[in-house]
Amino acid sequence: MKLIAGNWKMNGTRADALKLAQGLVVAEIGKRNVEVAICPPFPLLEGVAAAIKGSGIHLGAQDCSSFEAGAYTGDVSAPMLKDLGCAYVILGHSERRAQHGENDALVKAKMTAAHKAGLKVILCVGEKDARMPEGPRRVFIKSQLLQSLAPSTSVENTVIAYEPVWAIGSGLTPSPEQISSIHAAIHGFLPAALDAMRVIYGGSVKADNALDIVNLAGVDGALPGGASLEAESFVRIVKAVK
Numbered sequence: 683m684k685l686i687a688g689n690w691k692m693n694g695t696r697a698d699a700l701k702l703a704q705g706l707v708v709a710e711i712g713k714r715n716v717e718v719a720i721c722p723p724f725p726l727l728e729g730v731a732a733a734i735k736g737s738g739i740h741l742g743a744q745d746c747s748s749f750e751a752g753a754y755t756g757d758v759s760a761p762m763l764k765d766l767g768c769a770y771v772i773l774g775h776s777e778r779r780a781q782h783g784e785n786d787a788l789v790k791a792k793m794t795a796a797h798k799a800g801l802k803v804i805l806c807v808g809e810k811d812a813r814m815p816e817g818p819r820r821v822f823i824k825s826q827l828l829q830s831l832a833p834s835t836s837v838e839n840t841v842i843a844y845e846p847v848w849a850i851g852s853g854l855t856p857s858p859e860q861i862s863s864i865h866a867a868i869h870g871f872l873p874a875a876l877d878a879m880r881v882i883y884g885g886s887v888k889a890d891n892a893l894d895i896v897n898l899a900g901v902d903g904a905l906p907g908g909a910s911l912e913a914e915s916f917v918r919i920v921k922a923v924k
């Protein structure tokens with residue numbers, strides 16, 4: 683089944699989150715032919731978990747620690763997220779990599795911790811520069827993917843999100859042909875045992891372009907950011923899946 687996961691990033695109060703979550707529940711998007719997840723900031727997880735209970739919509743977080751517990755001020759562990767009702771956690775997002783210096787080794791350690799806690803991981807990979815030629819682009823993505831992938835990875839516990847950094851929040855997207863071709867390449871980079879893994883696309887997915895992206899060959903869903911902050915646009919993205 684395809685996956686549409688909304689990355690709320692650092693947005694919203696408890697009241698905003700409740701309103702948004704209720705809008706999604708009313709639209710019954712958790713009861714369609716597509717898996718739906720929403721990933722609010724940490725303080726909003728518990729309230730959203732209560733609001734979406736029984737709706738079929740899954741809860742996700744945007745990061746977790748590579749450690750289970752201990753003296754890690756400011757961090758949040760994977761078991762804590764599991765305890766809150768999270769099914770998913772986004773790891774290796776380019777904003778974490780750029781703003782918090784996360785490298786592939788750390789992402790891999792976080793993945794291992796997330797899998798151990800029973801969370802499914804949405805692992806983000808993608809090149810920074812739109813002008814990167816095709817060859818180096820593939821080399822870069824292959825390296826990022828294989829270096830970040832934890833040994834605990836299975837088809838069931840992981841989804842890859844191809845997110846070209848230049849497309850995030852910019853309103854730009856690669857062409858449908860480029861998206862299909864890089865998704866096929868990503869499948870080729872994965873070990874044979876992981877060939878059936880879902881590869882979703884992220885980077886300026888909106889209600890207006892979702893139909894053309896989420897139904898492409900090799901595209902198993904989407905990870906919208908900005909467009910997941912309004913119920914109407916997120917619902918339209920979910921409904922774009924044929």
Ligand code: PGA
Pocket residue numbers: 689845849850851852884885886887905906907908909
């Ligand atoms: P965007 O963000 O849809 O706002 O471009 C996507 C993401 O960063 O996951």
